[in-house]
Amino acid sequence: MISWPDSPYRVGISGWRYPPWRKVYYPDGLPQRAELEYASNRLNSIELNGSFYALQRPTSYQRWYDETPDGFVFSMKGPRFITHMKRLADVEAPLANFFASGVLALGNKFGPVLWQLPPNFQYDADRCAAFFDQLPRTTAEAAEVAKAHDERMEGRALLECKVDLPIRYAIEVRHASFATKEFIALARAHEIAVVCADTAGKWPMFGDVTADFAYARLHGADELYVSGYDDKALARWARKIRAWKTDTYIYFDNDVKVHAPFNAESLAKRLGVTSAGAEA
Template sequence: MGTSGWVYPPWRGEFYPKGLAHRRELEYLSGQLRSVELNGSFYSLQRPTSYQSWFAQTPDDFVFSVKGPRFITHMKKLRDADTLLANFFASGVLALGAKLGPVLWQLPPTMRYDPAVLVEFFAALPRDTETAAALAAKHDERLDGRAWTSTDARRPVRYALEVRHPSFQVDAFPELLAEHDIACVVADSAGTWPYFEQTTASDLVYLRLHGDAELYTSGYTAEALQRWADKIRGWRRGHEVYVYFDNDVKVRAPADAMALADLLGVGRQRSGTG
């Protein structure tokens, strides 16, 4: 349970205590929640030193989901991705070690359902950290001198796909994801994008809650959170469930995430300072 990102100026003095140093915001968030969706990796390749720092700032049981680069999803539309995937994994993702959670791929609203493109992309994805490290070693010259190409242990690497074009609303799409063991993101978007509830991965369910009344803005009522809690309890029978609130405009995401975590009995033991 967590939020999509953590660097939001409006959270300062609201969720984050007044006077908290900006460099300690992740540390503070990780004391309130158990996970975060790392979205800086969507906008640009990060550096191994950043991933090492994020690892060091968080408790042992904290987990990062990592958002795949928009250059792959939005510019290349998943095509010709082998070297781009090598660069992504070489940028430091594997430095998260045991704190690496699922990798999220968010497709643009203009990208239509094309099973051939999806199948080729899925085939290129490394499914464990050793394979990811071997792929990372094939990075291009842009990562020379700043690549991370090793792993401390062999662990599975799992993936979730969020789609935003209505052409994906066909029975063949979740069937294709199930065939390739990719989670179909359950995206609550105030009716803006397609909505799926199928469990298409063998052990993973991935939710992104963008706002149920107004995209990115509206908070979730107690009744709405209870409905999500009931759904999540069902999914947790046989699956790990990752839930990220993306309704950050009005500083609702952290409060909603903590409230839902408490409903499910997975909240942090918090003091009265936050």
């Protein structure tokens, strides 16, 4: 297994288990259980999206840690129960459950946590500020938060962190009401990265750097989740990312026609993200 060197750029994919990718991106005959190892030897980061749909288990996070190279980093999507159902309010127990679910097993591979808001969520400064204030800022603080989990986590909670690291947060918004200087100032005050999301024009795109890192999600150049990025488009994104002059996490989510992993590898090369032992 390779080892990824430090880089200001983390380029990857959102999730890795997609049946259409088999025999196209993943080699014919590669077992499903080996797909994460394969992808993580070609890309230096992956965004975990299963955590958005359901709380995972500590054994899963530990397995993902073990299957990926040194220097690799996971980002993870916060639960939609918090963003879509609770809509960021009254989330003390759900936050504790999330941090108790096993994320701390990622250790030094623990990257940013992404909060993706639904398209019908309008900007509410007080609600956003109150939510930002609740977020633990280190893995040690997260372990303390996790201790307040509810009874459904009994017997499946992980309440200790391997290493104490800062936790970074990003927020992806999809309602036009967020396109204000007030929201950008609020995110900057709380050091929350506002996601630069390419959604084929469906939702607002932000380019402001509001934290000590940037976060981009590329959902499709012309058709959401479907269309790919040609060389000219990837060159534009590489210039944009370099212009931010900060650590940047970039994930491709245009998975329907298997563009995502190939686009990610191409952009990584443009940004100089390489590792000895990675296949060309």
